Amino acid sequence: MNAFEIRGGRALAGSIKPQGAKNEALQVLCAALLTDQPVTFHNVPDILDVNLLIELLADVGVRVERPKPNTVILQATTIDTDFFSGPVFKKKSGKLRGAVMLAGPMLARFRKAQIPQPGGDKIGRRRLDTHIRGFEKLGVKFHYNTEESLFDLNAETLKGNYMLMDEPSVTGTANILMAASMADGVTTIYNAACEPYVQQLCHMLNRMGAKISGIGSNLLVVEGVTQLKGCEHTMLADMIEVGSFIGLAAMTQSELLIQNTDIAHLGIIPETFQRLGVQLEVRGDDIFVPAQEQYQIQKFIDGSILTIYDHPWPGFTPDLLSIILVMATQAKGTVLVHQKMFESRLFFVDKLIEMGAQIVLCDPHRAVVIGLNRQVPLRGINMVSPDIRAGVALLIAALSAQGKSIIQNISQIDRGYERIDERLNALGADIRRISVS
Numbered sequence: 001m002n003a004f005e006i007r008g009g010r011a012l013a014g015s016i017k018p019q020g021a022k023n024e025a026l027q028v029l030c031a032a033l034l035t036d037q038p039v040t041f042h043n044v045p046d047i048l049d050v051n052l053l054i055e056l057l058a059d060v061g062v063r064v065e066r067p068k069p070n071t072v073i074l075q076a077t078t079i080d081t082d083f084f085s086g087p088v089f090k091k092k093s094g095k096l097r098g099a100v101m102l103a104g105p106m107l108a109r110f111r112k113a114q115i116p117q118p119g120g121d122k123i124g125r126r127r128l129d130t131h132i133r134g135f136e137k138l139g140v141k142f143h144y145n146t147e148e149s150l151f152d153l154n155a156e157t158l159k160g161n162y163m164l165m166d167e168p169s170v171t172g173t174a175n176i177l178m179a180a181s182m183a184d185g186v187t188t189i190y191n192a193a194c195e196p197y198v199q200q201l202c203h204m205l206n207r208m209g210a211k212i213s214g215i216g217s218n219l220l221v222v223e224g225v226t227q228l229k230g231c232e233h234t235m236l237a238d239m240i241e242v243g244s245f246i247g248l249a250a251m252t253q254s255e256l257l258i259q260n261t262d263i264a265h266l267g268i269i270p271e272t273f274q275r276l277g278v279q280l281e282v283r284g285d286d287i288f289v290p291a292q293e294q295y296q297i298q299k300f301i302d303g304s305i306l307t308i309y310d311h312p313w314p315g316f317t318p319d320l321l322s323i324i325l326v327m328a329t330q331a332k333g334t335v336l337v338h339q340k341m342f343e344s345r346l347f348f349v350d351k352l353i354e355m356g357a358q359i360v361l362c363d364p365h366r367a368v369v370i371g372l373n374r375q376v377p378l379r380g381i382n383m384v385s386p387d388i389r390a391g392v393a394l395l396i397a398a399l400s401a402q403g404k405s406i407i408q409n410i411s412q413i414d415r416g417y418e419r420i421d422e423r424l425n426a427l428g429a430d431i432r433r434i435s436v437s
């Protein structure tokens with residue numbers, strides 16, 4: 001098993017460019033199944049989850065071309081629909097979350113799909129009800145095989161409908177949008193997710209010939225069309241990487257220039273880091289973070305302790321709360337981190353406590369962090385990465401810590417961060433990829 005060996009306590013310096021967005025890539029690559037024409041993708045992150053999805057697409061018969069790094073051309077001329085009920089699909093799609101979004105396009109084009117138990121982070125219950133209820137509204141019938149945790153979906157035709165989703169599920173909205181884009185008539189999706197990932201999918205579908213309006217809002221109207229065509233699509237910068245680099249710079253007292261951040265699509269992210277006292281300077285499309293000896297957590301207007309919590313877009317993404325939490329450990333002041341969406345995403349704080357951080361885990365959703373204001377550095381330890389974002393939070397902690405740390409199970413990090421060790425070493429970090437038994 002691969003691990004990172006990190007020698008911490010060094011300030012980093014230089015420029016870094018975020019990769020293309022993981023969660024956007026997983027949506028838009030699935031959309032290539034909607035047409036038999038070629039679709040060209042640029043700025044595709046070279047990460048485990050995305051490569052696994054591309055491998056799955058190749059398995060079902062999609063022609064895959066990689067003319068240069070980070071560019072992928074997909075053409076779904078002939079699809080082996082039986083592959084979806086076989087063991088290989090079940091095994092591979094069980095390794096990532098994004099494969100659930102193959103169902104929407106399969107229903108649109110072939111009127112049938114299977115969804116085995118999806119993979120992705122083990123961060124609490126992650127139900128698929130929103131996807132399935134949305135498909136039902138379009139006329140899809142489903143059978144759930146409890147023994148195999150497998151959804152079997154079939155439809156004679158897909159008919160546009162009105163639906164009010166019970167929650168703004170990100171992958172659920174993407175799935176329903178793709179199915180609705182080729183349904184008969186008009187579909188209205190209220191309480192839709194409106195993350196930049198979903199906006200980008202909508203723009204891409206429209207370039208393919210779909211008719212979607214309301215993009216960026218929680219009310220999407222989709223006028224079904226009979227056919228979609230090929231197009232070109234460029235992934236936005238990964239906003240979670242941008243946030244991770246801001247957190248890294250603050251925690252390690254590094255001066256970093258984060259380049260090409262697609263700042264217009266970062267929403268409340270920069271401001272949330274500023275609330276923890278981090279200085280940021282927006283320079284065109286770049287974010288400059290100066291080396292900061294100290295950063296002080298703000299309070300609410302009435303003087304009470306700040307809470308940072310997740311909320312569907314345009315609120316703060318749950319995927320950056322682990323980074324916020326780790327950064328707060330060396331801030332001046334106190335913050336309550338409230339992870340509302342997922343119930344098992346905060347348990348990694350045990351490792352931070354072992355490193356010397358002052359954190360009270362109140363319950364599975366809430367942790368109070370009492371910043372050390374750099375009076376006491378964290379200590380390097382051996383740890384295991386429980387999920388992708390906690391993994392990077394622990395990496396940031398290790399880079400700031402005195403001494404050596406080992407992080408095991410780094411495939412969790414490689415799922416979503418492209419060559420993170422090489423890219424951070426280029427800034428002066430000391431991260432080695434080692435094998436541990």
Ligand SMILES: CC(=O)N[C@H]1[C@@H](OP(=O)(O)OP(=O)(O)OC[C@H]2O[C@@H](n3ccc(=O)[nH]c3=O)[C@H](O)[C@@H]2O)O[C@H](CO)[C@@H](O)[C@@H]1O
Pocket residue numbers: 023026097098125126127167168169170171172312317318319340341342
């Ligand atoms: C591949 C991909 O794109 N993964 C992202 C996607 O996962 P995914 O699409 O699986 O996440 P969902 O948006 O469906 O929901 C995430 C969790 O939050 C809960 N929930 C959701 C909305 C809400 O208003 N209240 C609520 O409690 C859901 O029940 C679920 O447990 O969106 C999540 C939420 O931003 C991110 O963490 C994941 O990185």
Ligand SMILES: C=C(OP(=O)(O)O)C(=O)O
Pocket residue numbers: 022023049096097098119120121319388389416
């Ligand atoms: C939770 C995440 O990923 P996934 O949904 O792919 O597990 C994430 O990207 O933070």
